[in-house]
Amino acid sequence: MKHTKSLIELSGVWFDYHPDRQMKEQWALQDINLTIQSGEYVVVMGPNGSGKSTFARLLNGLFIPTEGEVRVGDFSTSDDLGQFHIRRKVGMVFQNPDNQIVATTVRDDVAFGLENLGVPREEMIPRIEQALEVVGLVGFENREPAHLSGGQKQRLAIAGVIAMNPDIIVFDESTSMLDPQGREEVRELMKELHQQGHTVIHITHSAQEAFLAERVIVIAHHRLQLDCPSKDLYNQSHLLEQWGLEVPLPIRLRALLKDQGLEINEPIGNSDEMVAQIWRYLSKT
Amino acid sequence: MNSVMIGQYIPIDSWLHRLDPRSKCIFVFCMLILIFFANNVESYALLLFIGLAGMVLSRISFLLFFRSMKLIIWMILFTTLFHLIFTQSGSAVLETPVLTIYEEGVRQAAILSVRFILLMTFASLLMFTTSPIDLTDGLESLLSPLRRWRFPVHEFAMMMSIALRFIPTLWAETDKIIKAQKARGADFESGNLYRRVMAYIPVLIPLMISSFRRAEDLATAMEARGYVGGVGRSKLRVLSIRRSDVLLLVCFAIVATALFWMRK
Amino acid sequence: MEISFQDITYTYSTGTPFEHRALQNIHVQFNQGSYVAVIGKTGSGKSTLVQLLAGLLLPTSGVLQVGDTRIHSRSKKLGEYRKKVGVVFQYPEHQLFEETVAKDIAFGPKNLGCDVAEIEHRVVEAMSWVGLSPDLRDRSPFELSGGQMRRVAIAGVLAMRPDILILDEPTAGLDYLGQRDLLSILKRFHQHFGCTVVHVTHNMNEAAELAEQIVLMSDGKVISTGKPVEIFRNLPYLQVSGLDVPDVTKWIMSLNQNLSTPVSTEIYELSALADELIHRWRRGS
Ligand SMILES: Nc1ncnc2c1ncn2[C@@H]1O[C@H](COP(=O)(O)OP(=O)(O)O)[C@@H](O)[C@H]1O
Ligand SMILES: Nc1ncnc2c1ncn2[C@@H]1O[C@H](COP(=O)(O)OP(=O)(O)O)[C@@H](O)[C@H]1O
Ligand SMILES: [Mg+2]
Ligand SMILES: [Mg+2]
8 A cells, every 4th residue: 555644634632712611521622533635525524513613723723732733744733833834735715605705806805815925916916817717706806795696705715715725625614604506606616626636625514515525524522423435424324313414315214114114224325326226125026 | 775875986987987096085185175275266166167077087977976965965054054043244135033144154154065065076086986995005005104103004904994895794784683673573763862772772782793703703714814914915906106197186286276376 | 364465576775876676576475374485596586575574675566465454665654563573584693682592582572562471471482492491591692502592583583473474594504403403393383373484495395394385486576386296396497496306306206217107296205205115115015
């Protein structure tokens, strides 16, 4: 097996907002050990309040672990120099489309991150153009954010992030406040960014979105509960229910059928396989 | 009616829209001063003419300028009445048993009304034709000499631009909260002044809380995008003085000289 | 109370450059006590429609008849009418303002002019409806989790015992469990009080599961209305309006591809689908 160095590595990470006031078993994140390789597409699921956003913010040094260490590439988020590099490497798209746009026009907002990095103006212009092209907002340069739809606002936020050329993009429930159309737009974009070689980490509580990734991580009760390839998730789905997460429809159906005596024990990896199983049982007769 | 509309940027293209915000700011600021120095009919006629020319050049419907006047109509009425009643010099123009109106009163009332209208016209011209971000940039650039005295020019400009960015958002939010509380039976329209003011508490508190939440979210988002203050930042926007800006300032010089000669 | 929209048009910011016609010649009727779902893409006019019904906006032209009340462009004194209508806006937790949960829930009943004993009774009752434990009543609503805050806000509306209950995307932003809980609360509340419920959503599963009547909107017009079956039968129509069919329906459709006698697409509940499949399986074996 080829040995590759992990892009992200969390070792023995504990975190709390008020570590001095809280008992350790109530900390917001407890004992997280995890590695993520370059180019992965990872979904993080978990009920509200379980610590997903806290996890996300540990990844780019917005929060520093109370105990343990987070390493991105060659740097640790715990030292100041490392933080500076990590902010460039890890881009982040947040939940509320309204609260992450800084500037009064689309073009200026994409420029914001580049300005912070001190990128010279001549270099900024092509990078902005390119980022807007990736997210499909060419022609919107002078629009005001208030006149964009929810999906467009999130795409703008993504453009602002990719203009900075990060290796890793973290989406913290970036689809949850959008309508179905906006969600679809953002999902498509995630897929595309992954294909272009970005490492994508997508926090969500939609089971449907979990299956778009290659790997699924479940955080519940402030701990890492499950970490498996998404194709194995179907057979683990009974676990999802226990954490208050959405169970895919075919698996719920299988459980209902089992209650009434029709037991389908063959492993099911996706919706189509369940359809095929039912055909088989109905035509067996 | 929708009060955010007053003083709002009208995004069309015109000669005035394309001018450098700095020259517009300087021009309007100086005009405002000139308005107070002018003291005869000819000067006001000239200033009104310039105001009208500005309106035409801006290609914005007169109706909108007219509407922005609604904002100051009470001020005009009030000062007019004040002067008609209390200024008592010159010859009487109208005598009634309760009140005598004097020539000087009429003159003062007219001058003040014209001044208000001129002020509003030039202010509207600036606001209508300059996008908020241009205005911020212009001010940042004009104020930048103050840096020498430790005035936080960058922070000031950043705050202003964020405030401008969030005005429409907060406006929509206010509208929503008012509706939500109305739907819960809140009454904003009846009772005495005290009760009416108190009725807005259920609107103000949620609004404040949501503004704090937004501010916190935004601060996090800015930090995540590498913002650490004004040091080491580059800028996408550069302001450039063009021929038309020079033209504007030359026009201004001519007008100022003319007004000086007309002054009595 | 019968609700009838008669040729209603609504225009925002009339007479300004920002004039925008949000509703155009709306004709639609809701029966007394029915559960109505309003579906449509973002911007299709759903929120405008329900705000007219709530007496928060006045029609630009046309008449809204609710029981004996006629609302038109020059209607005045809608305060009395509004007392009969409860509205849960999108993200209703953003309207909380009181120091304690109980006081916030009491705001509506107090404005209705209920006496102290009645207010107390309604607060207790509403808290139990939404599943808030009684010992939360003296807590500040702002210390609660997002899901609990949403419950407080909804309790504040339920405590008004409205004849017409309007909900504008009530499940937006909740996690899976929170969504399921809320839907079951709404279902029980509707059955218990028999009030008319108007529920705006872009989640077809919600609409199919709860509604007796669906109103499909597109571009400021009601383009179709009827029972869920009648609406979801018409797939092309839905797709033109940028919408989809419920997940169960989608699943039945893929199942039907290989069945000689197709499963009825009038099934919207998973348990009903399981029953149907079991029935076929037993008959076969
Ligand atoms: N700013 C904060 N101060 C104190 N506690 C917080 C703060 N933000 C989150 N928490 C707590 O940390 C835990 C995890 O929160 P979060 O990471 O936001 O969860 P998620 O994103 O999964 O909904 C929750 O119990 C929450 O109450
Ligand atoms: N306060 C407002 N001022 C101007 N236009 C508005 C306002 N509210 C909504 N609109 C416009 O009216 C149309 C319908 O909006 P809305 O009723 O909110 O639709 P939906 O709830 O289906 O998303 C949209 O095009 C929207 O942009
Ligand atoms: Mg979160
Ligand atoms: Mg809406």
